[in-house]
Amino acid sequence: MNARIETVVLDMAGTTVVDDGLVEEAFARAWDRERGEAMGLDGVDREGALQWVRDTMGQSKIEVFRRLLPEDDAQALNRAFEAAYDELVGEGRSIAIEGAEAAIRALRAQGRKVVLTTGFARPTADAIVASLGWIGLPDLVLTPADAGRGRPLPDLNLMALIRTQASSVHAIAVVGDTATDIGSGLAAGAGLVVGVLTGATPREAFETAGAHQVLGSVAELPELLERLGR
Ligand SMILES: [Mg+2]
Known part of the structure; x- marks a missing residue:
């Protein structure tokens, strides 16, 4: 099932925000x-x-x-x-993954909703978004408390679908830098589950976890979706 991707769910630390330890x-x-x-x-x-x-x-x-x-x-x-x-x-230690902001803008310009998800609690998630100057950049930022259960369970992705009114699980893409992210995307039945190599997870681990695609970074995502015709 190759539905058009309406909602893109992006992990924060390691995927859109540098997790430098x-x-x-x-x-x-x-x-x-x-x-x-x-x-x-x-x-x-x-x-x-x-x-x-x-x-x-x-x-x-x-x-x-x-x-x-x-x-x-x-x-x-x-x-x-x-x-x-x-x-x-x-202390200014939270910085964006190179190209992440442009990718989020491009995804939205393609007519998609973008949701940032994280395992952090709300005050920390908000502090990171504010420090990057990203307030209003994504459509939504979700924390485990907003969804019920955290990853690797599918709740955050399903809440992203509900809150952005996507038409089907096949119309959501889940992107992350850990096998936990991949597991949560697959558990949600997401149409596209993508691993990115900007965290600590090697390509083989993403393949073992069942990722549909592996990218060097989230910066490549808008082009991937266009190339796939989704
Ligand atoms: Mg992460």
Whole structure:
């Protein structure tokens, strides 16, 4: 089914926004402030916790922290993480992927809706969008709390479809830099699921995850859709 793509769902960190270790750095700051030498569940230490954050990149952050700590501690760590990430954004550390802004404009000029999605909470997502001067650039920015469940579940993509009034799951494209993004796109039944190589995921991992296409970066997306006649 090669429906025209009406709505493009773009991940933020690693896909449209450079993730230069910012998530890890914010997490390390948060852990040091909130936990210090204290261990998490199953005796997980700072290094183990950092590895877990790397392994679960792209997933809802609060869900990730709940696997490390009891509920109250997970909430506290999440607040500390958000604060630390906001500090890094405030320090000018959040920058756009080269060509991402032009790609978003081109997709909209092609008559499509563009939705940014993220595993971050709303205040962090808004701070990133504002720091890039992107308020109003996409049609919509969605966080896990807006949709219900975070990635790899399909909720964010399906909420993007509903909020932009796309005609079918076949008319949405989901684009991301992690296998988690690919899984969420496939789980939503998206007509086109695309991996981009601007994060830490190699091409082979996208192919294994079932991505329909792999691009060097989101900058190539408007042309890909035209080339595919979609
Ligand atoms: Mg990402």
